[in-house]
Amino acid sequence: MKPRTLDVLVFAAAAALAAHALLEGGAPAEAALLAPPLPELLSATGLHEPGTTRPRPDHLAFAPQYPLWSDGAAKRRWIHLPPGTSIDASDPDAWSFPPGTRLWKEFAHGRAVETRYIERLADGTWRFATYVWDEDGREARLAPEDGAVVVRADVPGGRYVVPSRQDCLACHEGPSVPVLGFSALQLSPDRDGLAPHAEAREDAHVGLAEMAARGLVRGLPAALLDVPPRVAGRTPVERAALGYLHANCGHCHNAGGALDGIDLALAQDARDPQRSAARTLRSLLGHDSRFRPHGAAATQRIASDGGPSVLALRMRTDNPLARMPPLGVAIADDEGIALVERWIHHDLQRPSETQR
């Protein structure tokens, strides 16, 4: 048996096990009964102008300043708010979206392969679905609840893994609000020029000021319009590294979220970026890592300047049982890892010097 087959076997077994699970936070049974079933076709979610694959002009296109790495897929994203509704942004780090909010994210390798969909139902619960594009690029079809594998010559490795709905929840229900890339920090006009894989902000992309001006976002603290939110790095490299970790790790590793017990805080705040950056440094430098690779004699800090770093090791490893993030990535992000390593080796200091 070849290692690849083994790998597939392990994960096939694991995926089969995960398939029928229900997690806290999933739509309660009554809500599932009241809401119409998920449309079988992407066209029926209302993303496109009827009969075309052009997004409807009343959807707002957006691009978070720190994108998630997804094996190099190109992405496009849209949000739809029901007419006359708005987002309550009075907590700038946990926006409250009106029922009826819909969000889409398209993944493409050359041509579109998958479009993911999040919807807030009338009773306030959220539901997640994903649609796999037909060969001819005209329509996308609802993927099975336990995910799928698309075999296509033009995707890296020839195999594209469509996540299960359980996997959507693993990332999206890590923090208190399941919308991850449409936030004050991610839409800030003060965009980070060093952010890895940043998508140029096009005129078509909606930003914070425009949202506020159009009344689509209300309650946003005025200070954040005067001085747009910005990750509090002491150096440009630190700013970009913290932003990268926020987008790629912060949905699972955040203070007060599902993984609080791990004590690794990688999410940054818009309201008080100094505080969240200090919290991140404390969580990296301030205590021992639980993870001990085979052969390592003693526990280590999660990161230390100059020394070995569990943080980078877990991103770089090709052991699928240790790799971070644990899902959604099969090809390590060389550019992101290089940035994080550069930060650890050159910009990170000992805790005594980082007290603010």
Place this chain on the structure above:
Amino acid sequence: MNRSNLKAAAFAAAAAALPCLWQAGATPALAQEPAAKPAAQAAKVERGRYIVSTSGCHDCHTPWIVGPKGPEPDMTRALSGHPESMTLPPPPKADGPWVVTAAATNTAWAGPWGISFTANLTPDPETGLGKWTERNFRETIRSGRHMGRGRPVLPPMPVQVYRNWTDADFEAVYAYLQSIPAIRNRVPEPLPPAAPVAASR
């Protein structure tokens, strides 16, 4: 052998390897409980103890030793997982349908998924479940992913069986596991399938 056969074989083998020698008398001592603890909590813990002692957790999570009457779980190390101090040689080469191997302690398992080591379920904060919330516990077993969002939980942990518990069962088992004596034992990380060995077959 095709994939699903092999998978079925792996699970069947894992199940068959389970010793069913768990003795009802060997119940771990409950941690000292404050006298004022509400009766409801005590009933929950008792229910959790019952589920744990009838669902085989000790078979795998308590190291087995050979006692005067034969193999038995070492209750001085109840539910503390694969012993940190134990060094193991590489597992024997899998041959034909014999694809799963277990160490004598019943705490280390080699199979097509690699090598897994049973976890420390005691409330030790650094090496056990001391920092886990009830949500972490429930989501791990329901999703089959570590803490609901990490790597897959590897065989032979029977998540596909225990995921059928009710929310109340999860609460009870969690409450019981948090009430037992904490044992400091850092279980090694699992090993992925040994690529070079597998490739040479």
